[in-house]
Amino acid sequence: MGLSFSGINAIVRAEVMLTRGILPGVHVVRISPQDGLNLSPATLQIADGIGGVLNLPDCLALSHSMRKVELSGGWVWELEVLDHRWRWAQGSVGGEWNRRLPDGSVDPLYQKTPAQLATMCLDAMGESGYDVGHMPSNVYPYSDWRDNPSADLMLKALCDAVACEICGGEFQAVTIWPAGSGPDLPSAGVPMHEQVVMVRPAPGEIIIVGGYKRYATKLKLRAVGIETDETVALLDNLSYRPSAGWGVELPGVFAGLPAANQPFAKLSVWRIYQVVGQSDGSLAVPTSSVTINTVSQYHLLDVQIARDDFGDGSQFALPATVSGSWYNYGDVPSDEASDTPYLGTFELDLPRQRVTFPLPIYSLASDQTPQEPTLKLLTSYYASDEDTGQYEALEVTQSGPGVGPALVVIRPELFDSYDQGTSHNFGTTEANAYLTLFQAKYADNDLQDQLYAGIPAVELSGIVAQITVTGSALGDEGFTTRVCRLEELAPLGHSQIERKRKEIVRMIQEERGL
Amino acid sequence: MNDSFLYPLLSRPKVRVQNESEEPIPTGGVMRVTGGTFVGKNAVVTVAKPDNTLRRRYLVNCGPTIASENDAQGWGTRLLIAGLVLYDNASGTPALDEEWGPQPNSWLLKKDYPGYLITGGTTTFGSYHGVIAEGMMQISFFGKASGSIAKDATNGTVKIWTKNFGADTLITLPNCANYTTALVDGDKVSGSWLSGGPVIAKLPC
Numbered sequence: 098m099g100l101s102f103s104g105i106n107a108i109v110r111a112e113v114m115l116t117r118g119i120l121p122g123v124h125v126v127r128i129s130p131q132d133g134l135n136l137s138p139a140t141l142q143i144a145d146g147i148g149g150v151l152n153l154p155d156c157l158a159l160s161h162s163m164r165k166v167e168l169s170g171g172w173v174w175e176l177e178v179l180d181h182r183w184r185w186a187q188g189s190v191g192g193e194w195n196r197r198l199p200d201g202s203v204d205p206l207y208q209k210t211p212a213q214l215a216t217m218c219l220d221a222m223g224e225s226g227y228d229v230g231h232m233p234s235n236v237y238p239y240s241d242w243r244d245n246p247s248a249d250l251m252l253k254a255l256c257d258a259v260a261c262e263i264c265g266g267e268f269q270a271v272t273i274w275p276a277g278s279g280p281d282l283p284s285a286g287v288p289m290h291e292q293v294v295m296v297r298p299a300p301g302e303i304i305i306v307g308g309y310k311r312y313a314t315k316l317k318l319r320a321v322g323i324e325t326d327e328t329v330a331l332l333d334n335l336s337y338r339p340s341a342g343w344g345v346e347l348p349g350v351f352a353g354l355p356a357a358n359q360p361f362a363k364l365s366v367w368r369i370y371q372v373v374g375q376s377d378g379s380l381a382v383p384t385s386s387v388t389i390n391t392v393s394q395y396h397l398l399d400v401q402i403a404r405d406d407f408g409d410g411s412q413f414a415l416p417a418t419v420s421g422s423w424y425n426y427g428d429v430p431s432d433e434a435s436d437t438p439y440l441g442t443f444e445l446d447l448p449r450q451r452v453t454f455p456l457p458i459y460s461l462a463s464d465q466t467p468q469e470p471t472l473k474l475l476t477s478y479y480a481s482d483e484d485t486g487q488y489e490a491l492e493v494t495q496s497g498p499g500v501g502p503a504l505v506v507i508r509p510e511l512f513d514s515y516d517q518g519t520s521h522n523f524g525t526t527e528a529n530a531y532l533t534l535f536q537a538k539y540a541d542n543d544l545q546d547q548l549y550a551g552i553p554a555v556e557l558s559g560i561v562a563q564i565t566v567t568g569s570a571l572g573d574e575g576f577t578t579r580v581c582r583l584e585e586l587a588p589l590g591h592s593q594i595e596r597k598r599k600e601i602v603r604m605i606q607e608e609r610g611l
Numbered sequence: 612m613n614d615s616f617l618y619p620l621l622s623r624p625k626v627r628v629q630n631e632s633e634e635p636i637p638t639g640g641v642m643r644v645t646g647g648t649f650v651g652k653n654a655v656v657t658v659a660k661p662d663n664t665l666r667r668r669y670l671v672n673c674g675p676t677i678a679s680e681n682d683a684q685g686w687g688t689r690l691l692i693a694g695l696v697l698y699d700n701a702s703g704t705p706a707l708d709e710e711w712g713p714q715p716n717s718w719l720l721k722k723d724y725p726g727y728l729i730t731g732g733t734t735t736f737g738s739y740h741g742v743i744a745e746g747m748m749q750i751s752f753f754g755k756a757s758g759s760i761a762k763d764a765t766n767g768t769v770k771i772w773t774k775n776f777g778a779d780t781l782i783t784l785p786n787c788a789n790y791t792t793a794l795v796d797g798d799k800v801s802g803s804w805l806s807g808g809p810v811i812a813k814l815p816c
Contacts, residue, residue, distance in 0.1 A: 339680075341678070341680055344678065345678035345680045345681075345683055346683070347627075347674065347675070347677070347683070347684045347685055347686070348675070350627065350684050352627075352629075352650055352651075352655075352682075352683075352684040353680070353681050353682070353683060353684070356651070424675070425618060426618030426620040426621055427618075428694050428695035428741075429695060429734050429736060429741065430638035430639070430675065430676075430736060431736055456618075461675060463737060464635070464676055464737070465637060465638045465675050465736070465737070466635075466675055466676045466678065467675050
C-alpha cells in the first residue's frame with residue numbers, strides 16, 4: 098500500500114479522477130511539508146495494498162498550485178497534478194478531408210475514415226500504441242484543417258462528430274470507443290451501499306440535418322432585352338420592338354430602330370437570355386419536395402454536378418454550359434442541330450439567372466430571317482420554399498430511445514443530389530449511419546454510480562465515464578474507487594460540461610489568434 | 612475571350628449594305644452596288660438586284676436574309692475568300708473552275724456569265740441552291756459590238772459574251788471607248804478597264 102511521486106517525499110492522500118476527453122485530469126495530492134519542491138514529470142502511483150495498483154505515467158505537478166491545508170494532524174501541502182494529457186496541447190494537423198463532390202459523394206482523393214483522421218491527430222500529439230479500431234467506418238465527417246489547427250482539439254471535434262469517446266490518454270494508451278460500447282463496470286470488487294441507479298433524459302427524437310439538396314437539369318432560356326428604363330422584358334414585349342418583328346433587323350446593328358433605342362438593342366437583343374424554368378417550360382424541379390411557383394426559387398450555381406476526371410484522381414465540377422439550336426454564323430444559313438453544345442464564351446449572372454453572350458446568338462427562320470433560338474442552360478442549383486425562403490436540405494429523423502428533447506446533429510457536408518435524371522442519395526445513406534451511431538450512444542440508459550473497495554481492474558470506455566480513486570497513506574480511510582457508468586456523476590472535480598466549455602474557449606482563442 | 616474563330620462570318624471581310632430593292636435579299640444572293648451612304652457614323656453600301664449592265668463589282672449577302680422594309684441593313688462581301696453564293700440550277704450544277712456570274716433581275720448566278728470562279732461543293736436551303744465560289748476582279752471582258760462603234764468613239768455598247776464566245780449573255784457594257792479600228796455590229800471585241808472606263812479593241816480573226 099502506498100502513494101508515490103518522484104521528488105515528493107511523502108504523499109499522505111491522493112484523489113485521482115479519471116475522465117474521458119483531451120483535457121488532462123486534475124488530480125489532487127496532499128503531501129508532508131518538505132525542503133524544496135522541484136518536480137519533474139513522473140509517474141503517480143497508488144497501490145491499495147491488496148493487489149490493486151494505479152500508475153499514471155508522465156504526470157506534471159503544478160508547483161504553483163500548492164497551498165497549505167490544516168488537518169487534524171497538522172499542516173500539509175496540497176498540490177494539483179496533471180496526467181499525461183498535459184502534453185496534448187501541442188502538434189497540429191493539416192489538410193482538407195472528406196470534402197464532397199458535387200453529387201454528394203466523398204471525393205476519393207481526400208477521403209479519410211474517422212480512424213485515419215484520429216491517427217493523424219494522435220501522431221501529431223506525440224502518441225503511439227493507440228487503438229482506433231473501434232471507430233465507425235461508414236461515416237466521413239468533413240474536416241477542414243487547412244489552417245493547421247491544434248491536433249487535440251480536432252481529435253475532440255472528430256470524436257464528438259461520430260459519437261466516440263477518447264479514453265486512456267492518462268495512461269499513454271489511447272483507445273477511442275464509440276459511445277455506449279467498450280468495457281463495462283468491473284465484475285470483481287464489491288459494490289458498496291452507495292450504488293445508485295438513475296435515469297438520464299435520452300432524446301425522444303434524433304435528427305440529422307444535412308446540407309442543401311443539389312439539382313442539375315437543363316433550364317430553358319428566353320431572349321430578353323433591356324428597356325429604355327433599364328428594366329428587362331421578353332423581346333416581343335420591348336417598347337422598341339419593330340412593328341414587323343425582330344426578323345427585319347440585322348442583329349447587332351438594328352439600324353432600323355430609332356437612334357435612342359439602338360444602344361439598348363445592341364446591348365441586349367439576342368445577347369441576353371433569361372432562365373424561365375425547366376427545359377420543357379415547367380417550373381417543378383424533378384424529385385424536389387418543394388412546390389415551385391417562380392424561378393426565383395431556383396438558386397443557381399456556376400458548375401454542374403457532373404465532373405471532369407483529370408486522370409490523376411482529382412475531380413472538378415464541369416462549368417455551366419449552354420446548348421441548343423442556333424445559327425452558328427456559318428456560310429450555310431441554317432441552325433445547329435438541337436442540343437448542340439455552345440462552345441463560345443458567355444457570362445452567367447447567377448442572382449439574375451441570366452446568360453449574356455458577347456455577340457448576338459439567334460436562330461434563322463425558314464426564310465433565313467433572325468428569330469429566337471432554342472437554348473438551354475445546364476447548371477446546378479438549389480431549391481427554396483417560396484413562403485419560408487428555406488433551402489431544401491437533407492433531414493432524416495428517427496424516434497429516440499427516450500422522451501427528452503430532440504437531439505439535432507448538424508452535418509452540412511451531407512446532401513443528396515439529382516443530376517439530369519439520376520438521383521444520388523449519398524447524403525441520406527451517411528445520415529442514416531449517423532442515426533445509428535447516436536442511437537447507440539443513448540440506447541443504454543442504465544446510469545450507475547458504484548463504489549468499490551481498493552482499486553479494481555477498470556478502465557474508461559464508451560460506457561465507463563468516470564473513475565475516481567482516493568486513498569490515504571495514513572491508514573485512516575483506506576483506498577476506494579468510484580466508478581460512474583455512462584455519465585460523470587461524481588460531484589468533485591471539473592465536470593464534462595465545464596471541460597467542454599474550456600475546450601470551446603480554447604478553440605475560439607486559436608481561431609482568433611488570441 | 613474572342614469567339615471569332617468559331618464563326619467564319621465574323622472574320623470575313625464585309626461591309627454593311629442597305630437594301631434598295633424593295634424585296635428581301637436571300638442569304639448568298641449576289642447584289643448590285645448602287646451607291647454609298649453614311650448611316651450614323653457607319654459607311655453603308657446601297658445595293659439592289661443585278662440588272663442587265665456588267666458591273667465591275669458585286670457583293671454577296673453573307674448574313675441573314677435582308678428584309679425589304681425601310682432600308683433594312685445586312686452584310687455584304689466581295690467574296691474574295693471563297694464562300695457561299697446562290698446559283699441558278701436551271702443552268703446545271705456548278706463545277707470546279709467554271710465561271711458563273713450575275714444575270715439581270717436575279718439574285719442568282721448564271722453559268723458562263725462573268726464574275727465568279729467556282730470552287731465546288733453545293734448545298735440547298737429552302738428553295739435556294741448554293742455553291743462555294745470566289746469573286747473575281749473584273750479586269751477584262753469579251754463580247755460583240757452592239758451596233759457600229761466608230762474609231763475614237765467613247766460611247767460604244769458591247770454585248771457581253773459567255774465564256775469561249777458560246778453565246779450572247781443578257782448583259783451589256785455601255786460607254787466603251789474604241790481607239791483602234793471602226794467596228795460594225797457583231798464584231799468580236801475584247802476589252803479591259805483602264806483609267807477612265809472600259810476600252811475595247813477588235814479581236815483579230
